[in-house]
Amino acid sequence: MKLSVIGCGYLGAVHAAAMASLGHEVVGIDVDQAKIDALAEGRAPFFEPGLPELLTETHGSGQLVFSTDVAAAADCQVHFIAVGTPQQVDGPGADLRFVNAAVDSLLPHLKPGDLVVGKSTVPVGTADSLAPRIEATGAELAWNPEFLREGFAVKDTIEPDRLVYGVRSERARNLLDQVYSTAVAAGTPLVVTDYPTAELVKTAANAFLATKISFINAMAELAETTGADVTQLADAIGYDKRIGRKFLNAGVGFGGGCLPKDIRAFRARAEELGRGESLAFLREIDEINLRCRQRVITLATELLGGSVYQRRIAVLGLAFKPNSDDIRDSPAADVAVGLNGLGAEVVAYDPEAIENARRTHPQLTYAASTKEALADAEAVVLVTEWDEFKQLDPTAVADQVSQRVIIDGRNVLDREAWRAAGWRYAGLGRS
Ligand code: UGA
Numbered sequence: 001m002k003l004s005v006i007g008c009g010y011l012g013a014v015h016a017a018a019m020a021s022l023g024h025e026v027v028g029i030d031v032d033q034a035k036i037d038a039l040a041e042g043r044a045p046f047f048e049p050g051l052p053e054l055l056t057e058t059h060g061s062g063q064l065v066f067s068t069d070v071a072a073a074a075d076c077q078v079h080f081i082a083v084g085t086p087q088q089v090d091g092p093g094a095d096l097r098f099v100n101a102a103v104d105s106l107l108p109h110l111k112p113g114d115l116v117v118g119k120s121t122v123p124v125g126t127a128d129s130l131a132p133r134i135e136a137t138g139a140e141l142a143w144n145p146e147f148l149r150e151g152f153a154v155k156d157t158i159e160p161d162r163l164v165y166g167v168r169s170e171r172a173r174n175l176l177d178q179v180y181s182t183a184v185a186a187g188t189p190l191v192v193t194d195y196p197t198a199e200l201v202k203t204a205a206n207a208f209l210a211t212k213i214s215f216i217n218a219m220a221e222l223a224e225t226t227g228a229d230v231t232q233l234a235d236a237i238g239y240d241k242r243i244g245r246k247f248l249n250a251g252v253g254f255g256g257g258c259l260p261k262d263i264r265a266f267r268a269r270a271e272e273l274g275r276g277e278s279l280a281f282l283r284e285i286d287e288i289n290l291r292c293r294q295r296v297i298t299l300a301t302e303l304l305g306g307s308v309y310q311r312r313i314a315v316l317g318l319a320f321k322p323n324s325d326d327i328r329d330s331p332a333a334d335v336a337v338g339l340n341g342l343g344a345e346v347v348a349y350d351p352e353a354i355e356n357a358r359r360t361h362p363q364l365t366y367a368a369s370t371k372e373a374l375a376d377a378e379a380v381v382l383v384t385e386w387d388e389f390k391q392l393d394p395t396a397v398a399d400q401v402s403q404r405v406i407i408d409g410r411n412v413l414d415r416e417a418w419r420a421a422g423w424r425y426a427g428l429g430r431s
Contacts, residue, residue, distance in 0.1 A: 001025070001178055004073035005080045006102045008035055008066065010046060010150055010257065010326065011119060012082030017054040018157040020064035022182050027073060028066045040066040047325035047352045050154035074109040078179055081106075082119045082146075084257070085265070092264035093272075094123050103130055112138025115175045119146045121202050121262055123269040127166060127195035142172045143195050145202035150256065151323030158182070162189040166198025203269075206262040207282060212247040213254045214288040220250035220429025221291075230429030231411055250429045252335060252383050252409040253292035255320035257328040260286070292428065293331050296409045297338045299426050300379055303405050309343035312402070314377035316370065317384025317409075318350035318357040325352040327360060332383035335409065337361055339381070349373035351386055371400060379405040385412045394421035 001024050005016040008030035016028035030036050038045040042059030044052045058064040065072070073079055083098035099120055106116065116134050118127055118141065127143045134141045143166035148156035160183055167173050173192055177184050184190065191201070220230040230250045238245025254260065263282045270279040297308075304311050320330035327333045332350070340346045340363060349367040350357065358366060367373035370388060374380060374397055382389050390412050398404055404423040406413070411427045418425045 001078060002076040003027075003078045003080065003179065004029060004076040005082050006030075006070065006073070006106060007081065007083035007098070007120070008032070008039060008045075009082070009084055010048065010153065011146055011148065012080070013039060013045065014048060014051055014054075014148065014153040014157055015080060015082055015119065015146070016066075017051060017058065017064060018154060019179070020058045021054050022158065023063075024179070025062075026064050027076060028064070029068070029070050029073060030066070031068060033068055036066045036068050047323075048153050049151060049323055054154060070105040071109055073106060077113070078115045078117060078175060079106055079110070080117045080119050080144075085120050085122055085261075086257075087261040087264055091268065093268035094121075094261070094265035096122065096126065099126070099130075103133060107133060107137060110134065110137040110139040114139035115172055116141050117176070117179075118143045121145065121206070121258065121265075122199055123265055124196050124199040124203070124273075125269075127199060131168075131195075140169060140172050141195075142167045142176060143198040144176060145198055147202070147205065150326055151321065159186070160188055162191065164191045164193065164198050164201050166193055166195040168195075203262055203266045206259050207266055207279075207285075209247050210254055210259045210263050210282075210289070211285050213249075213259075214285040216248045216250045217253055217292050217428070218288050221288075221295075223429040224431065227431060228429075229431075231427075232430075249411065251292065251411050252296050252331040252428070253289040255329040255331045255334075256324075256326060260289070260329045293334045293338065295428060296331075296335050296381060296383065296407060297342070299407050299428075300339060300344075300381055301342070303407065303424060303426060304379055307342075308339055308379075310345060311378045312345045312347065312376055313339055314367075314373040314380045314401070315339065315346055315348040316350075316373065316380065316382045316389045317353075317386060318348055319353035319384050319386075322384055322386045325350075325356055327353050327356045330384075332409075333357055333361060335381060335383050336364055340364055347373045347375075347377070350384060351388060353384075374400040377401045378403040379407065381407045381409060382413065383409040385410040394418040394423055398422060 008028045020026040035045045042055045083102045085094045088095045131141045223230040234248040267279045267282045315336040317332040336348045408427040
């Protein structure tokens with residue numbers, strides 16, 4: 001099939017490359033010339049494991065092309081909208097500017113029989129409001145939310161754990177079945193539904209994940225007060241299959257371009273719909289989450305005797321999670337910036353996210369390696385659980401720092417081993 005993908009960010013670029021690798025002819029479109037130039041040369045414009053290989057595989061084959069001109073979508077039959085829906089600058093709601101612009105730019109190139117497929121995360125009701133404009137061209141709209149995780153985006157796109165089609169006709173469903181024929185043939189669970197359900201599935205899933213994380217972080221707060229151990233607590237409740245152990249890792253909390261802004265937009269939308277009370281709890285989820293970042297800063301202050309001013313602190317991690325260079329709403333970057341704001345001499349290191357962090361936070365000092373970050377540090381703060389940090393040998397690095405103080409903001413280190421090597425160790429919710 002001939003497909004276009006409008007928006008070549010973390011979602012769209014992976015979707016375009018994955019669809020091409022499944023045998024479709026794909027044109028990826030974005031207004032960002034630099035991004036399109038990189039993709040057209042077969043280079044990934046951001047860090048995503050597996051994406052460079054997919055781009056190399058299809059490069060030069062004609063199967064996957066990129067353009068800044070939306071007219072390149074004209075001879076495609078299915079058009080994916082994969083642009084961002086960031087938080088509004090002046091409020092908690094979603095900014096739909098890019099979705100509207102993408103649809104407006106596509107309208108003149110649509111023809112009867114085309115299918116426009118929304119993948120962006122949008123407030124419920126968006127598809128209903130976009131449909132008339134698309135239907136006026138003889139094309140049709142479907143909403144097909146995406147559940148990929150950064151770091152696993154390629155696998156999640158090629159082998160999704162479920163497919164959700166929000167459609168108004170059998171024809172739209174059949175076209176989507178053709179697009180996803182490989183996953184459909186593999187027996188991937190499929191939910192065929194209406195627009196509002198498809199939109200809500202996505203925001204509900206992210207709200208649930210955020211709630212799970214904040215729940216365990218609330219337990220961490222209680223564990224700290226009572227001397228309990230939140231990791232053991234998570235293990236013990238996680239054995240209950242109804243609860244499950246995944247997304248119960250306490251620490252510095254959730255970040256990224258999705259969970260934080262999605263729960264805020266979801267709550268804002270509920271209020272617009274007159275159902276604010278239904279999602280009022282998401283404000284607590286957000287607040288618990290933001291408290292975790294503050295807790296790491298407070299722990300560093302306490303362990304350094306009451307002030308971080310002019311104290312050298314190694315911050316390990318800047319990305320919102322490992323295997324990503326994404327620093328959007330990153331707890332790790334927030335901790336680094338917060339400590340720096342208190343006058344600490346922060347030296348930060350991340351295997352992939354430094355370039356992005358430097359652009360947004362030029363005031364921080366960046367190291368070229370973990371070793372350089374640790375040199376003469378009076379405290380080490382681990383805030384993104386990259387393997388490289390998890391595997392640090394407490395004995396081997398003990399002589400690199402000036403004071404053996406470690407704050408394990410992700411509860412991933414072997415506490416006993418670090419203590420045995422002479423470190424003062426503090427995790428979150430585990431003393
Ligand atoms: C999330 C969802 O997991 C995807 O299903 C969804 O498609 C995506 O948002 C999206 O809406 O596009 P992602 O933002 O890539 O994916 O990140 P997650 O793996 O969900 O992690 C989110 C944050 O939660 C990270 O900061 C991570 O460190 C944190 N986290 C995760 C915890 O603090 N504890 C945990 O136990 C798990």
